[in-house]
Each structure stands twice: as structure tokens, then as C-alpha cells.
Amino acid sequence: MSTLAITPGALGAVTQETPGARILRRFWGNPIARISVVIILFFALTAGGTALLGALGHHWPYDPNLTNLDQKLLPPSLQHWLGTDNLGRDVLSRMLNGATISLTVGLIAVAVSLGIGVIVGAIAGYFGGLTDQILMRSVDALICFPTFFLILTAVAILGPSLINIVVIIGLVSWTGTARLVRGEFLTIRETEFVKSARVLGQKDWKIIFRHILPNASAPIFVTAVLGIPDAILTEAGLSFLGFGVQPPQATWGNIIADSKTYLLEAWWLILFPGFAIFIASLAFYLAGDALREASNSRS
Amino acid sequence: MLEIKDLKIGFSSESGITPALHGVSLSLERGETLAIVGESGSGKSVTALAITRLLPTPPAVYQGGEILFEGRDLLKVSDAELRRVRGGKIAYIFQEPSTSLNPVYSIRSQIAEMIELHRPDVPKSTADIDAEIIHWLDAVGINEPARRLHDYPHQLSGGMQQRVMIAMALSARPDLLIADEPTTALDVTIQAQILNKLRDLQQELGMAVLLITHNFAIIPGLAKNVAVMYRGKVVEHGNTEQILRDPQHPYTKALIACIPRLGDKRRRLQTIESII
Numbered sequence: 001m002s003t004l005a006i007t008p009g010a011l012g013a014v015t016q017e018t019p020g021a022r023i024l025r026r027f028w029g030n031p032i033a034r035i036s037v038v039i040i041l042f043f044a045l046t047a048g049g050t051a052l053l054g055a056l057g058h059h060w061p062y063d064p065n066l067t068n069l070d071q072k073l074l075p076p077s078l079q080h081w082l083g084t085d086n087l088g089r090d091v092l093s094r095m096l097n098g099a100t101i102s103l104t105v106g107l108i109a110v111a112v113s114l115g116i117g118v119i120v121g122a123i124a125g126y127f128g129g130l131t132d133q134i135l136m137r138s139v140d141a142l143i144c145f146p147t148f149f150l151i152l153t154a155v156a157i158l159g160p161s162l163i164n165i166v167v168i169i170g171l172v173s174w175t176g177t178a179r180l181v182r183g184e185f186l187t188i189r190e191t192e193f194v195k196s197a198r199v200l201g202q203k204d205w206k207i208i209f210r211h212i213l214p215n216a217s218a219p220i221f222v223t224a225v226l227g228i229p230d231a232i233l234t235e236a237g238l239s240f241l242g243f244g245v246q247p248p249q250a251t252w253g254n255i256i257a258d259s260k261t262y263l264l265e266a267w268w269l270i271l272f273p274g275f276a277i278f279i280a281s282l283a284f285y286l287a288g289d290a291l292r293e294a295s296n297s298r299s
Numbered sequence: 300m301l302e303i304k305d306l307k308i309g310f311s312s313e314s315g316i317t318p319a320l321h322g323v324s325l326s327l328e329r330g331e332t333l334a335i336v337g338e339s340g341s342g343k344s345v346t347a348l349a350i351t352r353l354l355p356t357p358p359a360v361y362q363g364g365e366i367l368f369e370g371r372d373l374l375k376v377s378d379a380e381l382r383r384v385r386g387g388k389i390a391y392i393f394q395e396p397s398t399s400l401n402p403v404y405s406i407r408s409q410i411a412e413m414i415e416l417h418r419p420d421v422p423k424s425t426a427d428i429d430a431e432i433i434h435w436l437d438a439v440g441i442n443e444p445a446r447r448l449h450d451y452p453h454q455l456s457g458g459m460q461q462r463v464m465i466a467m468a469l470s471a472r473p474d475l476l477i478a479d480e481p482t483t484a485l486d487v488t489i490q491a492q493i494l495n496k497l498r499d500l501q502q503e504l505g506m507a508v509l510l511i512t513h514n515f516a517i518i519p520g521l522a523k524n525v526a527v528m529y530r531g532k533v534v535e536h537g538n539t540e541q542i543l544r545d546p547q548h549p550y551t552k553a554l555i556a557c558i559p560r561l562g563d564k565r566r567r568l569q570t571i572e573s574i575i
Contacts, residue, residue, distance in 0.1 A: 019402065019451070129357075191398055193402075195393070196464075197401075198353065199351070199353060199386060199390070200385065200386035200413055200416060200467075200471075201381075201386035201387055202412070210412075214403045214404075215402065215403055
């Protein structure tokens with residue numbers, strides 16, 4: 001055997017790259033992914049910076065809620081880069097504060113929906129049988145409701161605070177994640193290494209979280225990233241209808257809502273926040289897409 | 300040590316229960332090797348999986364019989380008890396090493412999991428666990444085991460992966476190792492290396508081995524006793540040499556006639572009439 005054995009040195013050129021590192025490397029190799037990440041970072045940094053300044057009692061460039069009726073509906077200028085609204089408030093300042101809201105909503109709502117979706121999907125997919133039937137039929141029932149009206153109703157009953165909105169969006173948007181996770185679990189639980197883990201006497205919850213979930217993490221992460229723009233758009237829609245985060249707190253949606261009366265005379269009021277929603281959502285969608293491509297082992 | 304008595308298992312489907320094992324009886328003593336040989340669908344793997352209740356129920360139905368392991372009926376013990384037996388007392392190796400290892404963990408962390416579960420005698424420190432893992436990787440014939448610790452399964456060849464699986468199974472110091480076609484996915488030279496290694500380790504560790512195979516040719520020299528399964532029944536059970544020399548059952552005779560031998564006159568291999 002010794003004459004036939006290949007020394008491990010011959011295989012030494014193989015790099016020890018973890019599967020996660022490989023996905024990240026391929027993701028970063030995609031120019032669209034890099035542009036999206038830069039845009040997302042830009043929004044995250046401005047939102048974070050604005051929130052930090054606000055917490056310290058400072059505002060840049062102006063206090064977002066400072067009204068000045070002498071300066072209402074001014075077009076973009078050197079003093080007010082993105083113009084002012086009908087109460088003379090600075091649009092740029094309001095949009096910066098709105099970015100904080102949008103990103104908070106996007107991240108927390110996705111965290112809530114991911115938490116529920118992963119747990120429900122994992123339990124349904126792993127245990128199967130009656131458990132699966134009960135859970136997935138509940139998901140089907142929930143999918144039958146028009147989501148947006150479900151959110152509107154819940155907000156109307158519970159009141160439109162930021163925390164309520166985030167939790168409600170999260171609570172109604174986990175069904176897709178649950179189905180996806182269940183599907184992944186159904187496939188992965190039949191693999192030999194899961195059988196091996198059971199054969200080793202491993203506990204069910206350890207098999208779920210240690211052996212199956214990491215192997216399903218790529219598609220779960222992709223849906224999470226793709227869920228962020230959905231939550232941002234939902235919040236903008238709610239704000240536009242007046243069911244979102246309440247004035248005077250600025251959000252991208254309610255800046256547009258406030259400006260609809262002045263649409264013909266003040267184009268800047270609707271263009272800039274609309275553009276921000278569009279660019280932020282697009283960046284998350286493209287990043288999610290690039291991540292899906294990078295994690296697809298077949299390509 | 301292991302005694303299976305009149306085990307009956309069926310699989311439920313829409314048209315009722317299809318029997319898979321019609322009363323299988325086997326016995327295996329501490330430290331010895333028993334080979335179960337038979338064609339696809341004869342119930343070898345079902346028997347192997349049934350020993351620690353690994354068949355999913357449904358569709359599988361345990362219809363009767365006993366599986367006595369160290370005096371206790373494994374069909375009756377609690378789930379928690381069963382988990383201690385699985386891996387710890389009875390370890391398995393499967394046919395397909397490439398899918399038996401979890402692709403997202405290094406081999407170190409997979410063997411470490413086994414040791415943490417079933418080896419309370421090994422201290423919990425990284426250095427101690429590493430030393431234990433290196434010991435077993437070395438034992439199964441992996442060169443420079445310390446350098447391979449942090450390799451991922453895809454960086455290893457099929458033969459290496461199967462060695463890792465064996466190292467993992469043995470690291471729990473089981474009393475019984477069930478090897479379900481452990482070399483079917485490997486080429487012939489590697490197959491011989493792995494089987495020899497397995498035999499050496501068995502003698503060294505004094506564990507019992509239940510070897511499941513459809514290849515009669517690998518059994519002599521490896522297993523003292525053999526059980527021939529055919530259509531869900533054990534048709535012949537006894538000393539390997541004796542069965543090879545003087546098979547009683549017509550199926551066994553046909554099976555043995557199928558083994559190609561070096562120096563034989565060229566002839567058509569015999570086929571076996573069977574209905575599955």
C-alpha cells in the first residue's frame with residue numbers, strides 16, 4: 001500500500017477555504033454586488049450618523065422638524081440642497097432622518113420574520129408528518145390574506161408606532177421564509193450526513209441547528225436580504241397612507257404623502273424621497289441577487 | 300452480545316403493509332465479525348438500520364421480534380437510552396462517504412462532536428480533543444493527520460473520506476460497529492486497504508463488527524461467520540468456511556458460484572433466479 005499511497009503533500013496546493021469564505025469571495029467578485037454594497041453602506045452610514053447626531057442633540061444640516069413659513073416650498077438651493085416643504089422644513093434633513101426609519105424597519109422586520117420563518121420551517125421540515133401538516137396549512141391560511149390590508153388592520157387596531165409597525169410587518173411576512181426553509185430541510189434531512197448525525201446519537205435540536213441549518217444558510221440569507229426592500233417599501237406605503245410612523249417624525253413615505261398636494265409646484269418634494277426609496281430598494285435587491293448567484297454551487 | 304430474534308418489519312403504503320423482513324434471527328458475539336450477505340432488496344440494510352431503530356416510522360412498522368443488545372431489548376428502551384446506544388455503543392459506517400460528512404464543517408469539528416457526545420473520559424480542552432482525533436486519524440491510516448485536521452470533506456478523496464468516517468465511528472469506542480457496504484463506493488485497491496484496516500482495528504480494539512455486503516468475495520478472511528439473506532429471510536447462518544465449502548441452501552450455492560475466481564476457465568457467470 002505504501003508504494004501506491006499518495007502523500008498528502010501532493011494535495012497541499014488545495015486551499016483551506018471555508019464554504020462561507022468562498023461565497024463571499026465570489027460575491028465580491030461581482031461588480032454589481034460591490035456597487036450595491038457601496039450604496040447600502042452609504043445609506044447605513046448617513047442613517048447611523050444622523051441618528052447619532054440627533055441623539056447628541058445636534059442636527060445636520062438643519063433640525064428636521066424646524067418650521068419656517070417664510071421659507072416654504074423653496075426649490076433646491078445652496079442653503080437647502082434639496083429644497084424645503086410646505087412648512088419650510090429642510091427636505092434633506094428630513095430625508096436623512098427618514099433613512100434611519102427605513103433601515104430600522106427593514107432590518108428589524110426582517111429579523112422578526114426570519115426568526116419565525118426559520119423556526120416554523122425547520123420544525124415542519126425536520127419532523128414532517130402531522131406537525132408539518134398543521135404548520136404548513138396555517139402558513140397557507142396566512143398567505144390567503146392580502147398582506148397589506150392585514151397590516152393596515154393591525155396598525156389601525158394597535159396604533160401606528162414604529163415598534164408596532166416593525167413587528168407587524170415582521171409577523172405577516174415570514175410565510176415565504178417558512179416555506180423555503182421547510183423545503184431546504186426536507187432535502188437536507190435525507191442526506192447521509194444527517195442520518196450519520198442521528199446514528200451518532202445526536203439530539204434533534206442539535207441536528208436541526210448544527211447540521212441542517214448551516215447547510216441551508218445561503219438561501220435563507222438571500223431571502224433575508226431580499227426581504228429588506230420589501231419591508232422598506234411596505235413601510236413607505238403605510239406612511240403614504242398615513243398609517244405609518246406618525247408626523248412630525250419624517251419618513252420617506254410621509255414626506256411623499258405630505259407633498260402630494262404640492263406636486264405640481266414643488267417637484268423636489270416627491271422626486272428626492274421617491275428616488276431614495278427606489279435606490280435603496282434596488283441596491284438591496286441587486287445585492288440579494290448577487291448573493292444568490294454567489295451561493296449557487298452549480299454555476 | 301447482539302441477538303436478533305424473529306424480527307419482522309414491514310413498510311406501510313397505500314395498499315397496506317408490505318413485509319420486508321419475515322422473521323430474521325441473527326446472533327453476534329463480542330469481538331467477532333458477522334457478515335450479512337445478500338442481493339439488493341434482501342433486507343440487509345433494513346436489518347442493520349433496525350438494530351438501533353433508525354428506520355423512520357412511518358413508513359416502517361416493527362411487527363414483532365426482539366433485538367437484544369447486552370441483554371436489553373432495543374425495541375423497548377426509551378429514546379434517551381437509545382441515543383446513548385447509538386454512536387456510543389453501536390456505531391455505523393455507510394456506503395457513501397462523500398455524502399456522509401457534513402460539507403460545512405472541517406473533519407476535526409465532526410469527529411470532535413462524536414468525542415464530546417460519547418467520550419466523557421476525554422478532557423474538554425482543545426489540545427486533548429485534538430490529540431484524540433489525531434490518534435484515530437492515524438489509526439485509520441491517514442498520513443500526517445495533524446495537517447488534515449482542518450480540511451473540509453471536499454478536499455479529501457473518497458478513500459480518505461471513508462477513513463475519516465471510520466475514525467469518527469471508532470473514536471466513540473463502540474462495542475459494535477455496523478458497516479453497511481462500507482467499500483461499495485470505492486475502487487478495488489482502496490477497498491482492500493480499507494477492509495484490511497478495519498480488520499486490524501477490530502482485532503486491536505476487540506469490538507464486534509456487523510459487515511453488510513453484496514459481495515461474497517470480500518468475506519473470507521474478514522468474517523468468521525456469515526448470514527445469507529434472501530427475500531427478507533436468513534436462509535443460511537453459520538461459519539464462513541463451512542458455508543463456502545458446503546452451502547446448503549440453493550440460493551447460497553448459486554451466490555457462491557457467482558464469485559469470479561482467478562485462474563478459472565472463462566465461462567459465463569451464473570445468474571440467480573429471483574423475484575423481488
